[in-house]
Amino acid sequence: MYSHDIAFATKTEIRALQEKKLQETIQYLAANSPFYQDLFTTNGIQPGTICTLEDLQKLPVTTKEDLQLRNWDFLSVPKSKIAEYVASSGTMGSPVTIALTENDLSRLSYNEYCSFLSAGGSKEDIYQLMLTLDRQFMAGIAYYLGIRQLGAGLVRVGPGAPFLQYETIRRVNPTVIIAVPSFLVKLVEYAEANQVSLAATSVKTAICIGESIRHEDGRLNRLGQRIAGSWPIRLVSTYASTEMQTAFTECSAGKGGHLLADLLVLELLDDNNQPVAPGQPGEVTITTLGVEGMPLLRYKTGDICRQIDEPCACGRNTPRLTSVIGRKKQMIKLKGTTFYPPALYDVLHEVAEITDYVVELQTNEFGTDEVIVHIHVNEPSEPLSHKIREFLRSRLRVVPDLVFATAAELHHMQFPEGGRKAQKLLDKRLYTI
Structure with a gap:
C-alpha cells in the first residue's frame, strides 16, 4: 500500500x-x-x-x-x-x-x-x-x-x-x-x-x-x-x-x-x-x-x-x-509593528537570565493588541527588567509589558486545567487576526 x-x-x-x-x-x-x-x-x-x-x-x-x-x-x-x-x-x-x-x-x-x-x-x-x-x-x-x-x-x-x-x-x-x-x-x-x-x-x-x-x-x-x-x-x-x-x-x-x-x-x-x-x-x-x-x-x-x-x-x-x-491567527500588531510569536520567543531565548516565560495577548480598551510577557528569573530586579526591555526594543522595535513571575505561577499558566502540553502563548484577545 x-x-x-x-x-x-x-x-x-x-x-x-x-x-x-x-x-x-x-x-x-x-x-x-x-x-x-x-x-x-x-x-x-x-x-x-x-x-x-x-x-x-x-x-x-x-x-x-x-x-x-x-x-x-x-x-x-x-x-x-x-x-x-x-x-x-x-x-x-x-x-x-x-x-x-x-x-x-x-x-x-x-x-x-x-x-x-x-x-x-x-x-x-x-x-x-x-x-x-x-x-x-x-x-x-x-x-x-x-x-x-x-x-x-x-x-x-x-x-x-x-x-x-x-x-x-x-x-x-x-x-x-x-x-x-x-x-x-x-x-x-x-x-x-x-x-x-x-x-x-x-x-x-x-x-x-x-x-x-x-x-x-x-x-x-x-x-x-x-x-x-x-x-x-x-x-x-x-x-x-x-x-x-x-x-x-x-x-x-x-x-x-x-x-x-x-x-x-x-x-x-x-x-x-x-x-x-x-x-x-x-x-x-x-x-x-x-x-x-x-x-x-x-x-x-x-x-x-x-x-x-x-x-x-x-x-x-x-x-x-x-x-x-x-x-495565521496569532499574528501580533503592537504599536504599528507586526510580528509572529516565534520572533518574540527567539529574542527571549537570547536572554540568559530568563529561565522560563509565557506570552499573554490581550485586547486593550482601544481595541488593539496588548502583549504581556511573564518571565521567571532567579534574581528579579529593576536593572534586569530595564536590560531586558531595551534588548526587546533593539530586536523587535517595540517593547511588550514585562512581568516577573515565580516558577509556580508560570507552571499554572502553562498547564491550565492539567493540560498535557506547556502553553507558551495565551491568546486572550477579543478579536484575532
Missing part, C-alpha cells in the same frame, strides 16, 4: 501517484463523509471532475472551525471500526477528536517509520521517548508505532523528571531521544547544575517536536543553539499536527521537512485561498491520502511556512517545508 522509495522517484512519478490517490480520496469522501457530501452538494461539485492537483482549487477549503462545529460529521466509518480516539491539543481553540481505524494506525506507523529513516534512524538505534503516551496524544502513539515498525529499541520514560531521564540514559544507553526542545534546555540546565557530562552520554541525535529549532533558512535559532551549544548531538526538526496524521521531518541535510507524498497533498495558500507564488509564505493546507476514519480535504492548518522545491542533497524529490514562521 505504501512505499518509502516513492520519495526518490521522479517528480512526474510522484505527481502521478498523488493524483491517483487523490481521485480515490475524493470518491471515498463522496461515498462516506457526511461533511464532504454536504460540501459537494452545496457547491455543485461533481466528484468525478476532481482528477488533478490543480483541480483542488475548484473546492472550498476546510477550517479548524469546521472541525470544531461539526466534528462527528467528518467521521467516514461506523463507530464499530474505530480503533483509537485522539484529540488535538487545542492550541487555537477547543480540541477536536480524531478517530482512527486499524488501517489509520498502520498509516500512522508508516508515517513515523519514514520519518525515522529520513532522520537517519535504523533498527540498531535505541530511542528514549520523553513525551506522554496518554491524554489522547497522537504524537506519543505515532512515535511508539513507528519505532516498532523500524525494529529499533525503545524506552518510554515520559515527560519531565530530568534526574530520571539521565538515569535512564546511563542505564539503557539510548542513541536517539525524542522530546520538546524547551525540555531539552531544562535537561541541559540540570546537567550543568549537577556536573553531568553531556558529551559522555550515548545520545547522538535528538528529534525535536512541537517547537521550532531553526530559522527559515535552516540555521539553528536561539533555542536550537542553546541545546547544540552544550550538547554535541544532531538536532532533527519535525513539523506535524494531529489533524494531518502525518509529519514533515528533516533529512541529514537539515534543510526543511520532507513531504510524505503518498500520505498528503500539500498546498500553501494566501488569504484568498489561492496558491502563493514560489518561495512566498503561505498557510499550510493539506489533503490526507489513505485516511479512513476522518479524511480531510484542503484543510487549512493555520501554520505559515515557505515551500522549498530545490533538489535536496539526500536525493529525495519531494517538496520540503521550512520551520513554521507563525500561526
